[in-house]
Amino acid sequence: MIDTLPYLNQLNFPAIKRYELDTLQINIGLKCNQTCVHCHVNSSPKRTEKMSLETLESVKSFLVKKNIQTLDITGGAPELHPEFKNLISCAKDNDVHIIDRCNLTILSEPGMEDLAQFLSGHEVEIVASLPCYESENVDKQRGKGVFEKSIYALNLLNSLGYGKPETNLVLNLVYNPQGPVLPPDQNELENSYKKELAERYGIEFNQLFTICNMPIKRFGSTLISKNELSDYMTLLKHSYRNENLENTMCRHLISVDWQGYVYDCDFNQMLGLNMQDNKERVHLSEFIDVNVEGESIAVRDHCYGCTAGQGSSCGGALST
Numbered sequence: 001m002i003d004t005l006p007y008l009n010q011l012n013f014p015a016i017k018r019y020e021l022d023t024l025q026i027n028i029g030l031k032c033n034q035t036c037v038h039c040h041v042n043s044s045p046k047r048t049e050k051m052s053l054e055t056l057e058s059v060k061s062f063l064v065k066k067n068i069q070t071l072d073i074t075g076g077a078p079e080l081h082p083e084f085k086n087l088i089s090c091a092k093d094n095d096v097h098i099i100d101r102c103n104l105t106i107l108s109e110p111g112m113e114d115l116a117q118f119l120s121g122h123e124v125e126i127v128a129s130l131p132c133y134e135s136e137n138v139d140k141q142r143g144k145g146v147f148e149k150s151i152y153a154l155n156l157l158n159s160l161g162y163g164k165p166e167t168n169l170v171l172n173l174v175y176n177p178q179g180p181v182l183p184p185d186q187n188e189l190e191n192s193y194k195k196e197l198a199e200r201y202g203i204e205f206n207q208l209f210t211i212c213n214m215p216i217k218r219f220g221s222t223l224i225s226k227n228e229l230s231d232y233m234t235l236l237k238h239s240y241r242n243e244n245l246e247n248t249m250c251r252h253l254i255s256v257d258w259q260g261y262v263y264d265c266d267f268n269q270m271l272g273l274n275m276q277d278n279k280e281r282v283h284l285s286e287f288i289d290v291n292v293e294g295e296s297i298a299v300r301d302h303c304y305g306c307t308a309g310q311g312s313s314c315g316g317a318l319s320t
Contacts, residue, residue, distance in 0.1 A: 004220035005271050007229060008300040012237070014245060016297050023253035025072040025266060025314070026051070026059055028084065030258060032076040032103070050081050055260035058285040060090050065288050072253070072314065074101040074266065079115055088122050098124045104153040105146055116153070120160040125170040127209065127314075128154070133196040137178065154203045163205040171205045174316075176213055180223060180232035182239060182309045183210035186317040209316030212236075212305045214267050220302075236304035244311035244318040250297050260284045264297045266314070267305075273298045 029050035051059075063071060071091045078084055078100060091098050100119060107116050119126060128150075132138050135147035154171075157163065163171035173193065177183055190208035197203040213219050215232055223229040250265040254275075261281040263269040274281050277298045282290075311318025 002221040002224045004216045004224065004229075004302075005273075005300070007220075007224065007233075008215070008271070008302045010301050011299070013299040013301055013303040014242075016245060016248065016251065016299065018292050018295050018297060019251045020293050021066065021252060021254060022068065023070040023072055023249075024059070024062060024066075024068045024256065025074060025253050026256045027074050027258050027266065027269065028076070028078045028081045028087070030076045031080050047076065049258050051083075051258045051260065053083065055256075055258075055284065056083055056087060058260060058283070058288075059087065059256070062284055062288055063091060063096050064094055068096060070097045070099060072099040072101070077103055077106045079106050079112065085118060088118075088124060092122045098122065100124050100126050102126050102128045104128045104130065105149040107153040107156060108149050116156050116160055120157075120162065120169055123168060125172070126157065126162060127172045127174060129176070130154075130173045130193075131176050131178065133193055133200070140178070151201050151203070154197070154205070155201065158202075158204055163203070165204075172207045172209055172316075173205050174209045174211055176211055180213070180228050180235070182235065183212060183312070183317075186210040186310055207316065209314075210310065210312070211314075211316065212308060212312035214305045215302055216267060217270050233301060233304070236308045237301070239308035240304055241307060241309065241311065241319065244307040247311065247313070247318040248303075248306050249313040249315065250306075254287075254292065256284050262287050267302060268298055268300075271300070271302070273300065 030047035031050065032047065062068065079102070088098055106112055130138065130150055138147035138150065157171055160169065161167040162169040175183060175189060186208065189210060193208050194205070197205070215223055215229060220229065223232055253265070255263045255266045255269045257263065257269050260283050262275055262284055263273065264275050275298060276296055306312050
């Protein structure tokens with residue numbers, strides 16, 4: 001795989017600083033039951049890396065001592081970590097809002113029969129990947145049979161109350177483009193998703209998040225091999241909107257990798273960009289007494305992916 005960082009070191013992106021920290025995002029492990037072409041963390045069934053028990057204890061301590069409002073759990077398929085449920089129970093006991101970045105198909109994997117019920121019982125917000133409401137497009141991007149399993153999982157979640165207006169069980173879907181293009185208008189696409197999924201499968205959900213494909217790791221390497229990176233970067237830069245800069249996700253969260261090291265965001269984590277461009281990585285256990293408000297954020301040209309068009313974050317578009 002081609003290293004994309006040397007292609008992103010032009011440092012043309014505006015300097016930005018942090019606001020008050022309210023979200024802890026952790027990559028709990030890289031093992032996944034899928035191998036997606038757009039995956040920026042290179043997850044797959046062959047990966048074995050996972051967060052240690054010691055680091056998980058640091059996560060729990062950080063949640064309490066820093067009065068963190070939201071714990072955002074990613075992977076891989078985060079549910080494959082053997083301590084996934086224990087972590088959620090701890091966060092719930094401390095009144096922390098929990099987000100599970102779920103690929104949906106994990107709900108039908110052997111040994112996961114009670115997972116959906118566990119998530120609903122702990123009122124975990126589910127952010128689920130579904131790049132299209134057409135089976136051919138989903139299977140092309142995420143693997144054969146993924147669409148069928150995804151529809152099964154969505155129906156299961158609906159049966160438990162997820163996505164229903166009368167409950168507090170939040171089910172949000174995520175759309176990624178299939179190539180080097182910007183996502184379409186989020187509101188318009190959400191309306192299409194809701195109409196098609198309801199009419200075809202009786203599925204309900206709360207919101208659709210459109211997320212730009214970042215020119216890093218697996219997707220970035222593919223662009224380089226196809227000689228498309230330059231054109232894609234030009235598109236991102238020309239689509240830059242200054243108003244998106246105010247709401248970028250890195251301003252109010254920190255990202256922690258499976259080893260426990262801290263980064264400004266998930267994308268910087270994957271590129272190995274340390275916070276404030278420090279030479280040395282900082283472990284979460286050493287970060288509990290650090291105040292990051294007002295500190296500079298490490299940026300490179302991939303950051304244009306968060307500010308192009310409607311903007312892009314873990315919570316979808318930044319502007320309308």
